[in-house]
Amino acid sequence: MSELLLYSAGLDSFCAWHYLGHPPALYCDLRHRSRDHELAAIRTLAERHSIPLTISNELDLARWEAEDGIIPLRNVYFAMLASHRARTIWCAGVKGDHTADKSPHAFFEVSRMLTEFTEQPVRLDSPFWAMTKTDIVRWYLDQGLPVEDLLTTFSCLQPRSAGQHCGRCPSCLRRWIALANNGVEAPFAATPWEWPRVHDYYVPAMRDGIYPEHRSREFFTALATVGIHP
DSSP states (O other): OOEEEEOOSSHHHHHHHHHTTSOOEEEEOOOOTTHHHHHHHHHHHHHHHTOOEEEEOOOOOGGGOOTTSOOTTHHHHHHHHHTTTOSEEEOOOBTTOOBTTBSHHHHHHHHHHHHHHHTSOOEEEOTBTTOOHHHHHHHHHHTTOOHHHHHHOOOOSSOOGGGOOOSSSHHHHHHHHHHHTTTOOOOOSSOGGGOHHIIIIIHHHHHTTSSOHHHHHHHHHHHHHTTOOO
16 A cells, blocks of 8 residues: 555544545554544444544553653654554644654654564654644635534543533644634533633733644634634
8 A cells, every 4th residue: 555544533633634635544443432433433424425444453552641641752653553554544644743752753753663674664643733723724724524523523522421512621722723714613511712711821822822823813703703802
């Protein structure tokens, strides 16, 4: 196989599947707390679109999941597993991502490591390093693709029953910002802009330049869509 998309249930990877021209996809079942909600979403979308999807049960990283839902080195594990299947591995990082294992630099280093130890050229990359999540959703909508499918995607660190997004975690906040800035109303168990951390932490952090300028701009633009001008 020449290329493979690391597929999650989220907005970014579903849009990436369309953006990249429908490559084969791999979902890694990590047994983490959101797995049932993610699997329900990806199976629904795979059936609707005939996504050539493999669900791998080769990784169980639940024991390493932190309270905030982060699994350290998750993307490194994904890339190593995918390198058995493809030479080009797509993972949907976006502009401004800077976690230890999800950035242009991290992907370059992982590519170099895998190339050295597999003795074959391996490329781990994202098609979206120059695009924000808001940009990605805009591209998707500009293609005339269904909003319903976009809302079927799932990305929440503290999911409620029946696949509800909590509206009280960073993943929900970023999801809401991207959708709100494109005029898409999405259901959440609680309204993200009323999450206390938005006003106690994110507003001052965005003003103080802790986050990149584009993140700050999109954050305040989304708040303005619901009449909040802090």
